[in-house]
Amino acid sequence: MKVLIVGGGGREHAIAWKLAQSPKVEKLYCAPGNAGIASVAECVNIGVMDFDKLTAFAQDKKIDLTVVAPDDPLAAGAVDAFEAVGLRAFGPRKNAAILEGSKAFSKDLMKKYNIPTASYETFDSAEEALAYLETADMPIVLKADGLALGKGVLICNTRKEAKAGVQTLMLDKQFGAAGNRIVVEEFMTGREVSVLSFVDGKNIQVMTSAQDHKRAKDGDEGLNTGGMGTFSPSPFYTKEVDDFCRKHIYQPTVDAMRAEGREFKGIIFFGLMLTEKGPKVLEYNARFGDPETQVVLPRMKNDLAEVFEACIDGTLDQMELEFADNAAVCVVLASQGYPEHYEKGYVISGLERFEDQDGYYVFHAGSRLDDQGNVVTNGGRVLGVTALGADLKEARTNAYKAVHWVEFENKYMRHDIGKAIDEA
Numbered sequence: 001m002k003v004l005i006v007g008g009g010g011r012e013h014a015i016a017w018k019l020a021q022s023p024k025v026e027k028l029y030c031a032p033g034n035a036g037i038a039s040v041a042e043c044v045n046i047g048v049m050d051f052d053k054l055t056a057f058a059q060d061k062k063i064d065l066t067v068v069a070p071d072d073p074l075a076a077g078a079v080d081a082f083e084a085v086g087l088r089a090f091g092p093r094k095n096a097a098i099l100e101g102s103k104a105f106s107k108d109l110m111k112k113y114n115i116p117t118a119s120y121e122t123f124d125s126a127e128e129a130l131a132y133l134e135t136a137d138m139p140i141v142l143k144a145d146g147l148a149l150g151k152g153v154l155i156c157n158t159r160k161e162a163k164a165g166v167q168t169l170m171l172d173k174q175f176g177a178a179g180n181r182i183v184v185e186e187f188m189t190g191r192e193v194s195v196l197s198f199v200d201g202k203n204i205q206v207m208t209s210a211q212d213h214k215r216a217k218d219g220d221e222g223l224n225t226g227g228m229g230t231f232s233p234s235p236f237y238t239k240e241v242d243d244f245c246r247k248h249i250y251q252p253t254v255d256a257m258r259a260e261g262r263e264f265k266g267i268i269f270f271g272l273m274l275t276e277k278g279p280k281v282l283e284y285n286a287r288f289g290d291p292e293t294q295v296v297l298p299r300m301k302n303d304l305a306e307v308f309e310a311c312i313d314g315t316l317d318q319m320e321l322e323f324a325d326n327a328a329v330c331v332v333l334a335s336q337g338y339p340e341h342y343e344k345g346y347v348i349s350g351l352e353r354f355e356d357q358d359g360y361y362v363f364h365a366g367s368r369l370d371d372q373g374n375v376v377t378n379g380g381r382v383l384g385v386t387a388l389g390a391d392l393k394e395a396r397t398n399a400y401k402a403v404h405w406v407e408f409e410n411k412y413m414r415h416d417i418g419k420a421i422d423e424a
């Protein structure tokens, strides 16, 4: 079959790499893709929000399956747009992508269906939010309701910070309309775990666990980023935690969406916090995580195209997911200055070192080919270097060996990805 992937980051590279291994996939396109994706798919210069051009392209090329990977097009109804012209697309429809697209929606859903999460209040007016903060317990968490590139969450230690946060989100509108409404939430402590799952509307199949490192600098200092590195599995995601989540979180979420008339097909990414009182949902995402995907898919044994089809057809209960009994670590190589100001256009060398190296992968997040045919940096996050190992420690050693195979000016990385492994 012919497959089109919508997106152009490290996550999409990992998806493309995995799909390229499927005997079912005869031709792979990616819009817009990047220089790394170009080694496994034909890149098409169409933006992820340009639904008219994307659907016209898919019709023209007789695409059998389109995979919509990023949150923005999903929330804006990309899957609906493909379906409207009679094409198959993988991902939640607009009415289900709201699970990620509105924090107020997802919090209300969890409350209504007794899915464990932090207690919260929702505010449409800055005045009311400020009044509430006068007596609320600190620390407290403020979240812009809408999509804000993972950056619309403010952890506030003091009342003063919290009030300033309301100003930032609701009055200064730092994240635009995403901040018209905010969720004010109880601050939780514990280990964070990411669990990705495939959902077919009714059934859910959970993938292996992972952990992200969201802060820019070593020791979890610095600004929040899209993610600076990941490892999988999480040693803190025990059988007991898994049993609890299956019973109280995973299937209940799928059932809740169905009960609301918002049948969810696609990926649900559960951001969990393992608190003293048990696992609680920090957030839902309606898509693969980035860079979680870069450590989860290399460990998956199934044919990804088959799993995508089963989700669309509602036959996920007839298949079993299989993951290798090993571990993976991904270290993101970013541009110095990310997530704020950084330069682009530097030549990347050494990429060929990854060819024919079993268990080592370089997934491109922000790269492009320049006029001379060089692969150059083209984003804050540039590459994700993933390595497998028999266990987490070996995978980490391997990943930190391979980060030196590639060079580019202003290369920046965290040196402590997977440090938590030592505490397990």
Ligand code: AMP
Binding pocket: 118, 141, 143, 150, 153, 155, 185, 186, 187, 188, 189, 192, 214, 271, 282, 283
């Ligand atoms: P989110 O985009 O909702 O995942 O939030 C981003 C990050 O903020 C999470 O990965 C957590 O580290 C942190 N966070 C979000 N909500 C809470 C909470 N209620 N308590 C403590 N930390 C939180």
Ligand code: GLY
Binding pocket: 150, 212, 226, 227, 285, 288, 289, 290, 291, 292
């Ligand atoms: N790595 C976190 C995310 O994809 O949202």
